[in-house]
Amino acid sequence: xxxxxxxxxxxxxxxxxxxxxxxxxxxxxxxxxxxxxxxxxxxxxxxxxxxxxxxxxxxxxxxxxxxxxxxxxxxxxxxxxxxxxxxxxxxxxxxxxxxxxxxxxxxxxxxxx
Numbered sequence: 001x002x003x004x005x006x007x008x009x010x011x012x013x014x015x016x017x018x019x020x021x022x023x024x025x026x027x028x029x030x031x032x033x034x035x036x037x038x039x040x041x042x043x044x045x046x047x048x049x050x051x052x053x054x055x056x057x058x059x060x061x062x063x064x065x066x067x068x069x070x071x072x073x074x075x076x077x078x079x080x081x082x083x084x085x086x087x088x089x090x091x092x093x094x095x096x097x098x099x100x101x102x103x104x105x106x107x108x109x110x111x112x113x
Contacts, residue, residue: 001066003102009063010091012056013080017087019049024084053081067098 023045030038057078064074080090 001098001101005059005063005066006095006098006102008059009056010095012052012059013087013091016049016053016056016081017085017091019045019052020081020084020087023049056081063094063098067101 023042026038026042026045029035030042060077060081061074064077069077077090077094080087
């Protein structure tokens with residue numbers, strides 16, 4: 001597997017997680033605390049998170065299929081972008097599991113040449 005597949009997933013996991021945390025803070029400020037001025041923030045961050053989450057799903061699914069993840073683990077990876085801070089932990093675990101596949105592939109290509 002190419003390293004770029006893992007890198008794309010990692011970048012989108014962090015972006016999605018940060019936007020979801022910002023969205024959660026915005027919704028708390030808007031709904032629970034009743035603070036003015038959060039309407040535009042929540043709308044903008046919500047739209048950005050929604051579209052980037054779709055991109056995250058594509059990259060995570062690509063990584064999961066290339067790494068031959070079981071269906072349950074792939075589902076958890078896909079859903080991690082919907083739980084605040086979960087993507088940070090899931091990304092770290094997935095990176096540890098997938099990194100040997102990336103280096104083995106690069107080593108095999110070097111040995112074959």
